[in-house]
Amino acid sequence: MVDYAPYAQALFELAKDSKQEMEWMEELKQVAQVITLLPELSQILAHPSISRVKKKEIIQTAFESKIDTTVFRFLLVLNEHNELSHLDKISDAYEECYRKKHKIEIVKVTSASKLDEDQLSRLKEMLEKKLDKTLELEVQVDPSLIAGIKVQANDLVMDNTVVAKIDAMKEAINR
Missing domain, CATH: 1.10.520.20 (N-terminal domain of the delta subunit of the F1F0-ATP synthase)
Structure with missing residues (x-):
């Protein structure tokens, strides 16, 4: 390559x-x-x-x-x-x-429904404080998540979707 x-x-x-x-x-x-x-x-x-x-x-x-x-x-x-x-x-x-050079990280945001500009702005601000970096959000909508939001950065994954919670319950039951 x-x-x-x-x-x-x-x-x-x-x-x-x-x-x-x-x-x-x-x-x-x-x-x-x-x-x-x-x-x-x-x-x-x-x-x-x-x-x-x-x-x-x-x-x-x-x-x-x-x-x-x-x-x-x-x-x-x-x-x-x-x-x-x-x-x-x-x-x-x-x-x-x-x-x-400018310490900009791309963060993938996947939500069950479309986020408005205010929601995206608040999310970006919260994530920039948490990660202490400048971020660019790549936003996707995936209705199969049912509800909630999933955030993926280089050193962070936050999955607060209904599907993730259902999967966690299934795993807990199967133990």
């Missing part, structure tokens, strides 16, 4: 020096999304028999005037190393560099 972190880390270091970490992260995400959403473009950039020169022309036409010059040059470097078709993975690795 190829490690895309060195590419991401190199761009991230430049972004830190330029104080454009967030902006470049957003641009990388957007370019990766464009490539992913256009299957023809994705296939061309991944095809080994299409020359780097032709791919460079396509990149120039599609992105040169629309993104930061350094990010554009980064795309050209990826093209030279035949890694442009992996921009989505490189973008994810860049985002991981960003989160690590």
Whole structure:
């Protein structure tokens, strides 16, 4: 498996020096999304028999005037190393560099019903105090939980769902 972190880390270091970490992260995400959403473009950039020169022309036409010059040059470097078709993975690795530097952790929240903005805000605030970190919530709704909420972080799992309580009762009865 190829490690895309060195590419991401190199761009991230430049972004830190330029104080454009967030902006470049957003641009990388957007370019990766464009490539992913256009299957023809994705296939061309991944095809080994299409020359780097032709791919460079396509990149120039599609992105040169629309993104930061350094990010554009980064795309050209990826093209030279035949890694442009992996921009989505490189973008994810860049985002991981960003989160690590800013001590941001992703927390998965699964609830039986949709949580409103106020509930999410209070939950995030409570979890940030408990974990002493900045958090990004990934929220999912799973009606099969019946009621309650499940929170999963790197070093924390809180399952306050009806399904979890039923499972705990079953286990206690079976002992």
